[in-house]
Amino acid sequence: MPTALTAAYILHTLFAGVWVGAVLLATWKVVPLAKGGDLGPDALRSIESGLTTLTRLAAVVFVATGGHMAATVYGSEGLFGTGRGHLVLTMLTLWFVMTALVEVGGRRMRSALDVGKVRTAARDADAFLKAASVAGLVLLVIGGYLAGPAV
Template sequence: MALIDTVMATVHLLVGGLWTGSVLFFAVAVLPTARAGNIRAAAFEAIISRLTMGSRIAALLMFVTGGHLAGTRYTVGSLTGSGRGHLVLTMLALWFVLTALVEIANGRAKDGLEQKKVRTPAEKAAPFYLGAAVVAVFLLIDAGLLLN
């Protein structure tokens, strides 16, 4: 049983780090390039497609591994009645917000790419990607607090 818990915790941490990192990289490196029009529509669309697929897979893996970890480490009482439990519940809420923001942003960014435009779709999606980046930072902070 300890091996399963270790595997779940490892997958959870790796996927969480990769997901938040990819969202932050997109917001800091790819989005400004697209907003400036310095990327081709096909390349921008390919990156968005990968971010979409990665985000969906990550959301599923985080739900499964996080659910396992919460189910084996916490009770309803300890989730709702302790500081660590509150951090876990906050993390759950932040993961849902991150998922929603990335999905909305990806949808907005894909609008207009059929006409081979980049700047306008990137501008329409920018607030959602930037919001997702802020949420990703808060997730990393929350994860750091849970390590103590």
């Protein structure tokens, strides 16, 4: 039976991969389709709603699992006094940034969709979702590094 720490690592990693993957898919496939007029308002609204829901659910999971992992593995001295701890704090900052970017992009998309403008909705969200995608990729790279052996 896995320990609470192992379960936290699994859940944290699973949600990170799903969340970043969803943002990447929205950024590089959904938004271009909507900008080109090949996606209807109901479909775009449904995708945006799903992405926002996933972002908020992931936030709860990340706070619970990440908080448990940070407290168990690093403690306050390890977080603030080691290079690996600083990377964890960098990830925390990037997570806040990525969450904010997805939320703002989603809000802009919803605002334009409320007046029936699909292309505008996609254009308004585009830069925010691209920036969130970059932040997500950096998060995964740092997470992958931290998952490896401490050197």
